[in-house]
Every structure is written in structure tokens, then in C-alpha cells.
Amino acid sequence: MNEPLSIRGVLLDLSGVLHVGNTALPGAVSALRRLRSIGLPLRYVTNTTRQPRVSLVERLNSMGFAIAAEEVLTPTQAALAYLKDHALRPYLLIHPELHVEFSGMDTRSPNAVVLGDAAQDFTYDNLNAAFRLLMEGAPLLALGDNRYFREPDGLSLDIGPFKTALEYAADTRARVLGKPAPAFFHQAVAALGCTPAETLMIGDDATADVDGALRAGLQGLLVRTGKYRNGDERRIESPGAVLLDDLPAAVEWILEKR
Structure with a gap:
């Protein structure tokens, strides 16, 4: 594991990081609220293509997340x-x-x-x-x-x-056109107003989320929730990935680094 650079913006996957189905993962709502409170710009990057963005955001907010549609980037766009x-x-x-x-x-x-x-x-x-x-x-x-x-x-x-x-x-x-394409990550980074090296991607998919982000020049953090299976971290070929239990642990790690 390499020592990460400073973090000035955060990208988050949705399914498997914030929720599974129509249920928020334990501690995810409060963890996201805590992350927002420190003023870091956030965007949500998802490959979910089973419903339009507006419906997806409505479903997330029904679980207790306060997310605006313009904060969510989908490959449909x-x-x-x-x-x-x-x-x-x-x-x-x-x-x-x-x-x-x-x-x-x-x-x-x-x-x-x-x-x-x-x-x-x-x-x-x-x-x-x-x-x-x-x-x-x-x-x-x-x-x-x-x-x-x-x-x-x-x-x-x-x-x-x-x-x-x-x-x-x-x-x-x-x-x-979605993850792990570098252009998709770079579009999200541009929306944050950061550079790739200053941006942390948090996801549950070792290849599409984390290795994809690292290959695009971002920092990458894999959580052991959602689709994660034991040993998935070994599928990350690029150096520098961080492995933590869940979103609350990831937010705590970010606060410690700051």
C-alpha cells in the first residue's frame, strides 16, 4: 500500500457502497452525512443501468440519503x-x-x-x-x-x-462508456474541480471501481460490502489500493488522513 496523496474530492459508487437493493447499508447514511460535513466535494459514479437517473436518485433519497440528481454520473449520459x-x-x-x-x-x-x-x-x-x-x-x-x-x-x-x-x-x-473507462472517471473528476491525483474513488468492485480508478490516475479504496468477496483485492493490478470494511470505516480513514 502506498501512502496516499492529499484528498480534495471523493467519488463514490452507489450499489454495494451506500445500499443493496432498497436498503441502506449499516451506517452508510450517517457516514455520508459526516463526509459532507467536512466540505469535500462529492460525486456519485455508477454503472447501474436498470433505471433512469431521476428514479435512482428518488430511491436513494427514500433510504435517507440527501443526493441531488446533478451529483450522480451515469454511463447513459x-x-x-x-x-x-x-x-x-x-x-x-x-x-x-x-x-x-x-x-x-x-x-x-x-x-x-x-x-x-x-x-x-x-x-x-x-x-x-x-x-x-x-x-x-x-x-x-x-x-x-x-x-x-x-x-x-x-x-x-x-x-x-x-x-x-x-x-x-x-x-x-x-x-x-462507464467504469472502468478513464474518460468516465475524468469526467467525474472535472465535475469536482480537482485533479485525478487528488481524488479518491470508493467502491465495492475491485476491477471496475478501484483498479479502474487507479489506472485513470485516481486514488482507490475498496470496501468489503456489496459484491465484495474474500480475496477480491488480489484482482487489483495497479499499486496503491486501500482496503477497508465499509463506508463508515472509509470516512473515518479520510478524516484521519486530513
Whole structure:
């Protein structure tokens, strides 16, 4: 473990760090309130793509968190910007609740595939339609690359396995727009008004959250909540990661360093 640099801003993952399902993790509400009280700028970076940002924020605040929509960065925002910048018409392989965020896009005669956590919409027909577009040369835009996440009843498949299947079948490589893409982290850092080296990312995913942040030049802290499984820290290839039990312990660590 390397001695961390000064911390002038904090990025937090949501699911697995603040909550699991519709339940706040023990001590998370008070820990976040304590972190806010010291005046550090905060942003929330999530690869959650099962609901629009407004609904996600409403759910978080119903658990006791005081979070504004503009503080939350999702890969959907990055996807919308990329599609517009490149004049692309998406085939949307995403969760039904997320379609509202793409309602302004032209989806006729699609020439790009946008892949999110489609849940029950990951049917053979939908995957095969995406595959055929990729075989015609359409780019694959993935809203994340996570392998799995934790729900109240256990671990569930995330975007990553379906992204890998489409990449293999179509002999292509996806452009990842969420974590662990460096551009996604850097967008969040810019919103904080900090440099990457001054920014700490707190997450429960060793690769997407922590190793991704470290590779992007940020500091990284892995918590043993959410999807964390014993030994996950060994999957972090970049040096300098910090491992702590949960968000309350992470906030205490930040206060001690300051």
C-alpha cells in the first residue's frame, strides 16, 4: 500500500457502497452525512443501468440519503453524448425502464448497438439482433463492463458477460462508456474541480471501481460490502489500493488522513 496523496474530492459508487437493493447499508447514511460535513466535494459514479437517473436518485433519497440528481454520473449520459457526436442511431439492448432516457434518439435503421443491463430483455432474439448489426460493422457501445452485482437475494449477472459474448461472436471490441473507462472517471473528476491525483474513488468492485480508478490516475479504496468477496483485492493490478470494511470505516480513514 502506498501512502496516499492529499484528498480534495471523493467519488463514490452507489450499489454495494451506500445500499443493496432498497436498503441502506449499516451506517452508510450517517457516514455520508459526516463526509459532507467536512466540505469535500462529492460525486456519485455508477454503472447501474436498470433505471433512469431521476428514479435512482428518488430511491436513494427514500433510504435517507440527501443526493441531488446533478451529483450522480451515469454511463447513459456518456452514451447519449457519444451517439449525438457521431450521428449514430442506436439499437437499444437495455433495461425497459431505461428507454425513457433515450426517448429523443432516432432508433430507426440502427447503425450502433447500445448495451446495458437489460435483465429479462437479454433474450436470444434481442442478443441475436444486436449480433447481426455488429456483423454489419455497427459499433458496440457498452454502458459498463461489470461481471456481476449484489441484489438482496444474492449475486446477479451484470453487463460484462453479455458484452464479452457479443464481442466473441462478432469478433469486435466494445467501447466502454462507464467504469472502468478513464474518460468516465475524468469526467467525474472535472465535475469536482480537482485533479485525478487528488481524488479518491470508493467502491465495492475491485476491477471496475478501484483498479479502474487507479489506472485513470485516481486514488482507490475498496470496501468489503456489496459484491465484495474474500480475496477480491488480489484482482487489483495497479499499486496503491486501500482496503477497508465499509463506508463508515472509509470516512473515518479520510478524516484521519486530513
